[in-house]
Amino acid sequence: xxxxxxxxxxxxxxxxxxxxxxxxxxxxxxxxxxxxxxxxxxxxxxxxxxxxxxxxxxxxxxxxxxxxxxxxxxxxxxxxxxxxxxxxxxxxxxxxxxxxxxxxxxxxxxxxxxxxxxxxxxxxxxxxxxxxxxxxxxxxxxxxxxxxxxxxxxxxxxxxxxxxxxxxxxxxxxxxxxxxxxxxxxxxxxxxxxxxxxxxxxxxxxxxxxxxxxxxxxxxxxxxxxxxxxxxxxxxxxxxxxxxxxxxxxxxxxxxxxxxxxxxxxxxxxxxxxxxxxxxxxxxxxxxxxxxxxxxxxxxxxxxxxxxxxxxxxxxxxxxxxxxxxxxxxxxxxxxxxxxxxxxxxxxxxxxxxxxxxxxxxxxxxxxxxxxxxxxxxxxxxxxxxxxxxxxxxxxxxxxxxxxxxxxxxxxxxxxxxxxxxxxxxxxxxxxxxxxxxxxxxxxxxxxxxxxxxxxxxxxxxxxxxxxxxxxxxxxxxxxxxxxxxxxxxxxxxxxxxxxxxxxxxxxxxxxxxxxxxxxxxxxxxxxxxxxxxxxxxxxxxxxxxxxxxxxxxxxxxxxxxxxxxxxxxxxxxxxxxxxxxxxxxxxxxxxxxxxxxxxxxxxxxxxxxxxxxxxxxxxxxxxxxxxxxxxxxxxxxxxxxxxxxxx
Numbered sequence: 233x234x235x236x237x238x239x240x241x242x243x244x245x246x247x248x249x250x251x252x253x254x255x256x257x258x259x260x261x262x263x264x265x266x267x268x269x270x271x272x273x274x275x276x277x278x279x280x281x282x283x284x285x286x287x288x289x290x291x292x293x294x295x296x297x298x299x300x301x302x303x304x305x306x307x308x309x310x311x312x313x314x315x316x317x318x319x320x321x322x323x324x325x326x327x328x329x330x331x332x333x334x335x336x337x338x339x340x341x342x343x344x345x346x347x348x349x350x351x352x353x354x355x356x357x358x359x360x361x362x363x364x365x366x367x368x369x370x371x372x373x374x375x376x377x378x379x380x381x382x383x384x385x386x387x388x389x390x391x392x393x394x395x396x397x398x399x400x401x402x403x404x405x406x407x408x409x410x411x412x413x414x415x416x417x418x419x420x421x422x423x424x425x426x427x428x429x430x431x432x433x434x435x436x437x438x439x440x441x442x443x444x445x446x447x448x449x450x451x452x453x454x455x456x457x458x459x460x461x462x463x464x465x466x467x468x469x470x471x472x473x474x475x476x477x478x479x480x481x482x483x484x485x486x487x488x489x490x491x492x493x494x495x496x497x498x499x500x501x502x503x504x505x506x507x508x509x510x511x512x513x514x515x516x517x518x519x520x521x522x523x524x525x526x527x528x529x530x531x532x533x534x535x536x537x538x539x540x541x542x543x544x545x546x547x548x549x550x551x552x553x554x555x556x557x558x559x560x561x562x563x564x565x566x567x568x569x570x571x572x573x574x575x576x577x578x579x580x581x582x583x584x585x586x587x588x589x590x591x592x593x594x595x596x597x598x599x600x601x602x603x604x605x606x607x608x609x610x611x612x613x614x615x616x617x618x619x620x621x622x623x624x625x626x627x628x629x630x631x632x633x634x635x636x637x638x639x640x641x642x643x644x645x646x647x648x649x650x651x652x653x654x655x656x657x658x659x660x661x662x663x664x665x666x667x668x669x670x671x672x673x674x675x676x677x678x679x680x681x682x683x684x685x686x687x688x689x690x691x692x693x694x695x696x697x698x699x700x701x702x703x704x705x706x707x708x709x710x711x712x713x714x715x716x717x718x719x720x721x722x723x724x725x726x727x728x729x730x731x732x733x734x735x736x737x738x739x740x741x742x743x744x745x746x747x748x749x750x751x752x753x754x755x756x757x758x759x760x761x762x763x764x765x766x767x768x769x770x771x772x773x774x775x776x777x778x779x780x781x782x783x784x785x786x787x788x789x790x791x792x793x794x795x796x797x798x799x800x801x802x803x804x805x806x807x808x809x810x811x812x813x814x815x816x817x818x819x820x821x822x823x824x825x826x827x828x829x830x831x832x833x834x835x836x837x838x839x840x841x842x843x844x845x846x847x848x849x850x851x852x853x854x855x856x857x858x859x860x861x862x863x864x865x866x867x868x869x870x871x872x873x874x875x876x877x878x879x880x
Contacts, residue, residue, distance in 0.1 A: 245546045251279045252374065252456050257410035257449050258283045266416065271351055272303040283375065283457070284413055285310065285368025286354065289347075293687040305354055306688065307346040308371035309361065312403040313381035313396045313466075314342030314639035314646075316366075318630045321637060323364035325627050331357050335623070338612035340681060340733055341378045341463070342639040343371060347688060358417040369413045374458045376406035376537070380465035380474040383638040384592045385648040388599025390491040391468040398483065398496075399466045402533055404432045406464075408457075410449040435530035441575045443534040452537060459544035460552035462537070463503075466496075472587035474641050475734050475760050477517040478502045480554045481536055483529070486582045495525040497581050500536060500566070501558030504731030507550055508745055515736035515763055516555040519563045521570070522578030535573035539566065589722070589759045591642050591679065593670035595655065603655060604648035607662070608670045611682045611697045612643030618666075625665035629658055643681055675720035676704045681734070685727025685744065692727030694744035699773065700725050703742070710777055714784045721797040722758060725750075736764050739798030748773050754783070754809070755801035764798075765806050782816035783809055 254260070254276075261277045262284065273281060278288050285308050290301035309316075309324070316324075324344055328336050333348030349357050358368055371378055381399035386392040414422045436451055437444065445454045465474040466483045476482035476499060484497040502518030524532040540554040558566050571577050593606035609622065616623045629635060629647065633654055638646045650658065662669075670678060683689070685696030704723065711719050724738035735741035735753060737760040742750040749770050756764035771779045783801075786809055791800045801809060853868055860867065 246549050246552075248279055248374070248549065249456055249546050251276050255280045256412075257455070258408065258412040259415065263412075263416050266351075266355065271300065273351070280373075283370065283373035283408065284358070284416070285371035286349075286358075287372060287690070289688040289690055291348075291687050303351065304347070304688070305349045305351065307349055307354075307357060307361070307368055308339065308378075309343040309345075310367045310369055310371045310378050310403070310407075311343045311639065312379045313399040314383045314637075314641075315396075315400075316344065316637045316639060317364075318634050318636055320361070320364045320366040321630050322627065323360055323366070325623065327357050327360060328623075334615070336614040337684065338609055338614065338639045338643045338645060339378075340612075340641055340643060340683075342380050342383065342641055343378050344639065345684075347684070355417055362414075362418060362423050370407055372461075374460055374462075375408065375453060376403070376458075376462045376464060379403040379406075380463075380467075380479070380641055382467055382471045382473050382590070382592075383640045383646050384471075384473075384590075384596075384598075385604050385638060385646065386599050387602075389468075390493075391485045391487050394485045394487070394493050395466045395468050398485070398529070401429050401432050402464060402466065402483075402530070404428050405435055405530055405533065406452060406462075406537065408450060408453065409436070431530065435534065438531070441535070441573045443531070443538040443573050452534065453541070456546070458537075458541055459546045460549060462540065462554065464533070469584035470587055471590055472759055472761065473590045473592070475737055476502075476587065477761050478504050478734055478737055479518060480540070481533065482518055483533075484584060486523070486584075493526050495523055495579075495582075496529050496532075497523050497584065498532065498536075498578070501555045501563075503553045503555035504734055504736050505553065506729045506731065506736075508729050508751070510550065513550050515731065516559060517737075517761070517763055519558060520581050521563065521567055523580060523582050524574075524578055528574065528576070531574055532570070532578070535570045538573045539569050543569070587759055587761055589679075591644065592640065592646060593644065593678070598648060601652070602648070603650040603652055604646050605650060605658065606640070606670070607645045607647070607667065608673055608678050609644050610677060611680075611700055613697065614645075620667070621665035622667055625661050625667055628661055628665075632661075633658065642679065674704070674708060675718075676708055676723055677701070679720070680704055680723045680725075681738075682725040683727055683732040689727060691730055692744060693746050694727050694748060694750070695773075696725045696727040696733070696744065703773070703776065706776055707740075707780065710780055711784060714781065714788055716784060716788055719797070722756070722760070734760075737762075738764060739796065739801070740764075742771070745770055752779065754798070754806065756798050757802075758796050758798050762798075762802065765801075767801075767806050767809060778818065781818060782813035785816060786812040 258280055261274060262280050265273050265277045273288055287306045289306055290303050294302035324336055328334055328346055331349050331353040332346045337345040339345055361368060379399040379402050381395045382392060384392055414420060439446060444451045448454050463479045464481045465476050465479045467474045467476050468485045479502045482499040486494050486496060488494055498521040499518035500521045502516060504515040506513040506515055540557060544554060544557055545551045593608055596604050598604045614623050635647045635649060640646060682696040682700035685692035721739040723740045724733045724735040725742045726733050726735050727744040729743050735743050737756045739756055739758060741753040741764055745751050749772055751766060752768040752771050753764035754767045756762050787797055787800050856867060
């Protein structure tokens, strides 16, 4: 085993490894610099601050040449399985107004983010979160991040209860132990909301195979923690609400016919972050590794963590995620090393049904006589804006009914344990505050995701959250225009290639490359178990219609029965779509389509000449076009031209 207490002796390491080594287990220089009357931290402190759940940012909208940047901090909660008790939610709501930018943001890892916190208010903000049954410890940094689980609070489906239970215990197992967090933010007061499970406590100390450092304040992580961030999810067979293939490790609950937990299928090596023009960086879906009995699950998790801890790349942070270890080693070698740490062999994977994307929106029975409610939140932003008063509505509901919530991996909120007698009153509050029911929201908006990007994310090169609504509206208008009204598929957008909104698992995605510029990706599965591919390297947002019209036209012409957009793009391939687009004339497709039932102002502003044909004629044209490899519009034009020529 590589001794991570002395990595400098083993390999050339990145400067961040030295920062971690000098930090005295995440204390310095954060503790010292917090006492300084400054608006920001040093570069070294920023790296350690991440482990405490915060990123230093500056509002680029407020930059003035020659003046200090508008420094502010983002705080992220550690909320395994997305659980937010009512006390914590009300505290976060208050802190957003008192110290933040008056909004909360549900993340794609089932936590909440506060934006706009000043350095002088960091300590008060974190202390308030901890005293309200929350935490920010480990929400960022080179360690295990928030553990995800399906948010649905089904009480009559034991597999869902197991998934949430183990998301919590695994999160506890991999939480930093050195104590810096409580020393810095609560002056040494260790506030604990619940006792740890005895099996977790035992597993953190058990070491027969080299997974533990007994002489370290961090028995699992050691002095240098992980090479890079590490992400885990726990889910149930068939439920891919967590985007399990994007995780470093995913555990799938396996029960017997009586609903008793037997063990877990393990997937490993997923990850989506990449860098433009660095082909050695790439998104990757997780591989099936094997099955482990429930008695061995904590040891299996430790074994995987130890493998990445000891053999992950600490020299090149772009190559430091565990996905590259899987890619470089191959599954067999990786599995063998995990089994070496585990001290036994993994079993073959247990059969499970195909995974599906689920969002759990609207009203549902939770299985014990009570209800839960899934509220769709556009890009996860909880705010009050005009007649849209979501922040007010959630505060009123939680205050009045004392309801817990779970955040979803799709940036939505589930309120649960609702008494059926309270359903109408809760719905009235939502209606009064302008909150639409899920079926009234455009499906593109409902299932789309965007990262925050500008103005505060330091990695963003262009807009994402702020332009996503207009982009989706333009795409909907374009779909109407080409005869694909009400078509639905998963669309995601990010302001940089790091993949926080998981764009590479979307059917259509836009990945920021520069001011107003996006890489276009197509072809992932609607159930997020297949990666998308690059369709266009650079698209200016102003040319969105010109870029996507031929893609949608080809989809309309050549799709198979009931075939979705992502599956179509994957089947025909990017090259075929590009070839079609190269000969496509804007507006040509409309010559053989019926006028859409409704046209948006964007669509109506463009002159489109349309010819309606009988369904049987259209079908024959479509079949012939496919056989001849021609765009349908071109074939129709040729046929009509030939007919008119004969009339002469």
